[in-house]
Amino acid sequence: xxxxxxxxxxxxxxxxxxxxxxxxxxxxxxxxxxxxxxxxxxxxxxxxxxxxxxxxxxxxxxxxxxxxxxxxxxxxxxxxxxxxxxxxxxxxxxxxxxxxxxxxxxxxxxxxxxxxxxxxxxxxxxxxxxxxxxxxxxxxxxxxxxxxxxxxxxxxxxxxxxxxxxxxxxxxxxxxxxxxxxxxxxxxxxxxxxxxxxxxxxxxxxxxxxxxxxxxxxxxxxxxxxxxxxxxxxxxxxxxxxxxxxxxxxxxxxxxxxxxxxxxxxxxxxxxxxxxxxxxxxxxxxxxxxxxxxxxxxxxxxxxxxxxxxxxxxxxxxxxxxxxxxxxxxxxxxxxxxxxxxxxxxxxxxxxxxxxxxxxxxxxxxxxxxxxxxxxxxxxxxxxxxxxxxxxxxxxxxxxxxxxxxxxxxxx
Numbered sequence: 001x002x003x004x005x006x007x008x009x010x011x012x013x014x015x016x017x018x019x020x021x022x023x024x025x026x027x028x029x030x031x032x033x034x035x036x037x038x039x040x041x042x043x044x045x046x047x048x049x050x051x052x053x054x055x056x057x058x059x060x061x062x063x064x065x066x067x068x069x070x071x072x073x074x075x076x077x078x079x080x081x082x083x084x085x086x087x088x089x090x091x092x093x094x095x096x097x098x099x100x101x102x103x104x105x106x107x108x109x110x111x112x113x114x115x116x117x118x119x120x121x122x123x124x125x126x127x128x129x130x131x132x133x134x135x136x137x138x139x140x141x142x143x144x145x146x147x148x149x150x151x152x153x154x155x156x157x158x159x160x161x162x163x164x165x166x167x168x169x170x171x172x173x174x175x176x177x178x179x180x181x182x183x184x185x186x187x188x189x190x191x192x193x194x195x196x197x198x199x200x201x202x203x204x205x206x207x208x209x210x211x212x213x214x215x216x217x218x219x220x221x222x223x224x225x226x227x228x229x230x231x232x233x234x235x236x237x238x239x240x241x242x243x244x245x246x247x248x249x250x251x252x253x254x255x256x257x258x259x260x261x262x263x264x265x266x267x268x269x270x271x272x273x274x275x276x277x278x279x280x281x282x283x284x285x286x287x288x289x290x291x292x293x294x295x296x297x298x299x300x301x302x303x304x305x306x307x308x309x310x311x312x313x314x315x316x317x318x319x320x321x322x323x324x325x326x327x328x329x330x331x332x333x334x335x336x337x338x339x340x341x342x343x344x345x346x347x348x349x350x351x352x353x354x355x356x357x358x359x360x361x362x363x364x365x366x367x368x369x370x371x372x373x374x375x376x377x378x379x380x381x382x383x384x385x386x387x388x389x390x391x392x393x394x395x396x397x398x399x400x401x402x403x404x405x406x407x408x409x410x411x412x
Contacts, residue, residue, distance in 0.1 A: 099112060107153065107178075107179070115129060134174060136171075140172075141172055148164055148175070161182075161293075169313065173312075188205055189202035194281065194282065196304065197305050198234055198238055201300075206301070211293070211296065213296070219296050225271060226335075227271040227333050232296060241275070248403040250363070250405065256285075258389075263327050264285060265286045267328050269314065270334075272289075274289050277307035278306075289302050292311065292312075318353050323352075323353070324353055325355060327359045328353070328358070332364065334362075347379060355408070357407065359388070360406045362405075364401050364403055365401065367399065367402060373402060386407040387404065387406060389403070
């Protein structure tokens with residue numbers, strides 16, 4: 001039996017029985033062509049005989065017969081096209097994850113199994129069955145996915161949140177749901193809001209499994225990514241957005257003043273430990289912070305401060321409706337290595353969730369070269385944003401930091 005190998009990213013997705021499917025497609029196509037030709041030959045023969053006949057009733061019957069044969073040919077062609085399209089989906093693996101693999105665990109099969117709607121077709125949406133959501137890239141990591149879905153139903157989940165995050169970072173997003181109880185921490189030692197914004201977070205409030213450090217003292221002063229240098233040290237973080245350290249730093253009150261008090265809800269995709277959301281919370285602005293636990297317990301730390309964490313990668317389409325946020329805040333974490341189109345997909349989704357007249361705050365975006373700066377500038381200009389603030393800080397080694405506050409235009 002042969003196989004077809006489709007290169008996807010850095011992995012290879014293999015789909016079995018492709019030789020059988022390919023042969024079936026060829027046979028089906030051959031059958032369709034032969035059948036169509038036979039029907040066409042018969043139709044034209046009947047038509048020729050009708051022309052040689054002088055009886056009006058016989059002529060009418062022949063015309064009706066030809067019409068029936070033509071309708072039959074069209075139905076046969078349409079049916080063959082539908083079968084070919086379905087077989088193509090199965091060959092290319094578009095339909096779903098191959099649940100016939102021996103390493104697919106029963107719980108994953110149960111979750112991905114399609115369920116018919118109890119009352120039949122829904123009149124508004126037109127759907128007839130419910131399909132569970134799971135990332136298409138999960139196909140590339142079936143062993144990890146089966147390991148993630150291996151647990152005792154209605155019991156405690158394995159201590160494997162880091163395994164789920166590994167799947168997310170491989171593009172397996174969204175993850176399938178599970179019927180088990182996630183591990184909890186021994187004690188939630190939380191401070192009341194708003195004191196919690198700047199009080200140290202207790203080590204007991206965090207699940208440290210899967211992380212190199214086992215306490216916040218270990219994380220203080222560490223550089224965890226481009227946007228987190230000692231960001232778990234709230235003594236240092238307390239100066240951010242209220243004290244200027246360089247010309248690329250904007251004060252939070254100055255930015256809010258540009259919107260004349262119309263900032264109510266925002267979305268922070270800069271990463272970090274939630275300090276931007278904390279500053280906004282002090283000013284009665286609700287901000288959702290996008291964060292993964294890469295190298296530190298970012299999600300738990302942000303939540304312990306009393307602000308909203310969103311456990312989602314930047315490759316995922318943001319789960320918000322169009323034109324809902326008054327403010328979007330981003331930093332160097334927006335940078336996506338690779339093709340410029342990757343950055344464009346992200347920026348267009350941020351533009352989608354930002355309302356007309358809303359502010360896009362680009363905060364100390366790091367450009368490793370002049371080419372990167374030109375690419376980013378060209379991309380921003382395509383959106384037609386109004387530049388309220390625009391500062392470029394040159395460095396001695398040629399690297400550039402760009403900070404800007406941009407206002408989204410009204411598009412009709």
